[in-house]
Amino acid sequence: MDLSYTERERAFRDELREWLAANPPGERPQGEEADYAWRRDWQRRLHEGGWAGVHWPVEYGGRGASLMETAIFFEELGRARAPLPANVLGLLLGGPTLMVWGTEEQKDRYLPPILSAQEIWCQGFSEPDAGSDLAALKTRARRDGDGWVVSGQKVWTSGAQFSKWCMLVARTDPDVPKHKGLTYFLMDMEQEAVQVRPLVQITGEADFNELFVEEARIPDENVIGGVGNGWKVALTTLMNERAGLGFFLQVRLRQLLDELVEQAAASGALDDPRVADRLGDLHVRTEILRLTAYRGLSAIEQYGQPGPEGSLVKWLWSDTNQMLTQLAADVVGPEALTAGRPWAYELLRARGNSIEGGTTEILKNIVAERVLGLPRAR
Numbered sequence: 325m326d327l328s329y330t331e332r333e334r335a336f337r338d339e340l341r342e343w344l345a346a347n348p349p350g351e352r353p354q355g356e357e358a359d360y361a362w363r364r365d366w367q368r369r370l371h372e373g374g375w376a377g378v379h380w381p382v383e384y385g386g387r388g389a390s391l392m393e394t395a396i397f398f399e400e401l402g403r404a405r406a407p408l409p410a411n412v413l414g415l416l417l418g419g420p421t422l423m424v425w426g427t428e429e430q431k432d433r434y435l436p437p438i439l440s441a442q443e444i445w446c447q448g449f450s451e452p453d454a455g456s457d458l459a460a461l462k463t464r465a466r467r468d469g470d471g472w473v474v475s476g477q478k479v480w481t482s483g484a485q486f487s488k489w490c491m492l493v494a495r496t497d498p499d500v501p502k503h504k505g506l507t508y509f510l511m512d513m514e515q516e517a518v519q520v521r522p523l524v525q526i527t528g529e530a531d532f533n534e535l536f537v538e539e540a541r542i543p544d545e546n547v548i549g550g551v552g553n554g555w556k557v558a559l560t561t562l563m564n565e566r567a568g569l570g571f572f573l574q575v576r577l578r579q580l581l582d583e584l585v586e587q588a589a590a591s592g593a594l595d596d597p598r599v600a601d602r603l604g605d606l607h608v609r610t611e612i613l614r615l616t617a618y619r620g621l622s623a624i625e626q627y628g629q630p631g632p633e634g635s636l637v638k639w640l641w642s643d644t645n646q647m648l649t650q651l652a653a654d655v656v657g658p659e660a661l662t663a664g665r666p667w668a669y670e671l672l673r674a675r676g677n678s679i680e681g682g683t684t685e686i687l688k689n690i691v692a693e694r695v696l697g698l699p700r701a702r
């Protein structure tokens with residue numbers, strides 16, 4: 325792969341830089357509600373400027389950016405210290421899943437408000453007894469007239485408190501093998517039958533929630549990819565989660581590493597060869613991650629959707645982010661362990677990285693079996 329920019333790519337980068345200079349994201353505000361409002365406003369501005377879905381095809385309202393332009397886009401956002409857009413799950417997971425499995429009517433109805441952040445999406449996959457083994461989920465959907473009635477419990481549903489739509493996987497046929505009896509729905513969160521209860525994380529924030537669903541109604545036209553086909557549709561979402569999000573997050577990792585190197589240089593910690601050695605190791609890992617993330621994007625370009633290699637990016641990212649934030653605690657000292665300080669937030673938030681979007685153990689299984697072709701564990 326040639327990683328130098330062409331004339332066209334340079335023009336794309338310059339146009340974006342100019343736009344970002346004229347439209348800075350501003351300082352991150354304090355407090356969850358304010359932070360969310362800020363990220364939603366940021367996405368609206370990106371949308372108005374034509375930058376919300378650079379990697380989405382033009383026919384779906386995106387910019388149809390090439391692999392390299394998409395990479396440039398994410399890197400420039402990183403340079404501008406821009407936040408993740410509020411509808412990150414819609415942009416990176418929900419939209420691309422609809423593009424593969426949705427009907428024309430579904431794409432027309434749901435894709436535009438994802439881009440503009442008018443309708444926020446969340447992911448209702450995990451349950452108290454079904455996380456890694458997602459196909460064991462118990463939430464039931466039964467047919468009722470021309471729709472479905474759904475009951476069950478979901479957990480760890482990020483951003484559910486702000487969401488209009490939930491990508492919900494439920495069991496529609498309990499009498500067939502577990503992977504075959506699932507259906508993927510788009511559930512309207514704005515109904516009495518759906519209760520959202522926040523769960524406070526180690527960071528002190530409540531990014532995710534419990535979801536109690538008691539006889540919620542979903543019309544037939546909100547089935548995505550056909551009844552009984554939910555497992556395959558869910559895999560499309562998960563592969564996009566690992567590859568797409570991995571790319572965005574590796575840019576954030578580079579920002580954090582640069583900040584840490586600056587702080588280590590300013591405090592003199594960089595003169596300690598043990599610190600310099602660990603920073604050097606982190607630099608190499610971050611570069612490997614960047615290049616592996618590029619490979620993931622080229623798979624999307626070639627095959628239309630991400631492959632299992634995205635699992636490697638997500639595993640390497642979570643591992644490296646945890647190492648980096650741990651080193652920051654050693655370099656920065658007590659400040660990095662004081663509640664409310666940015667490094668303390670990064671350190672505590674990083675603990676969940678090896679669980680969210682697939683645990684490290686599960687990702688290692690996928691890489692072993694589907695990338696390296698090793699025998700199945702069971």
Ligand SMILES: Cc1cc2nc3c(=O)[nH]c(=O)nc-3n(C[C@H](O)[C@H](O)[C@H](O)COP(=O)(O)OP(=O)(O)OC[C@H]3O[C@@H](n4cnc5c(N)ncnc54)[C@H](O)[C@@H]3O)c2cc1C
Pocket residue numbers: 446447448449450451452453454455456457479480481482483532676677679680681682683684685686689
């Ligand atoms: C910050 C954060 C945000 C999240 N957001 C969402 C969200 O928006 N929507 C959503 O649906 N879910 C979300 N999740 C849930 C996440 O997807 C699950 O936590 C994850 O899939 C693991 O499931 P579990 O917690 O049930 O753990 P389990 O599956 O019970 O795993 C427990 C332990 O056993 C290990 N294990 C399990 N099976 C195997 C195996 N076959 N081989 C080897 N080891 C194994 C796991 O690696 C883990 O260490 C989020 C989680 C976090 C931490």
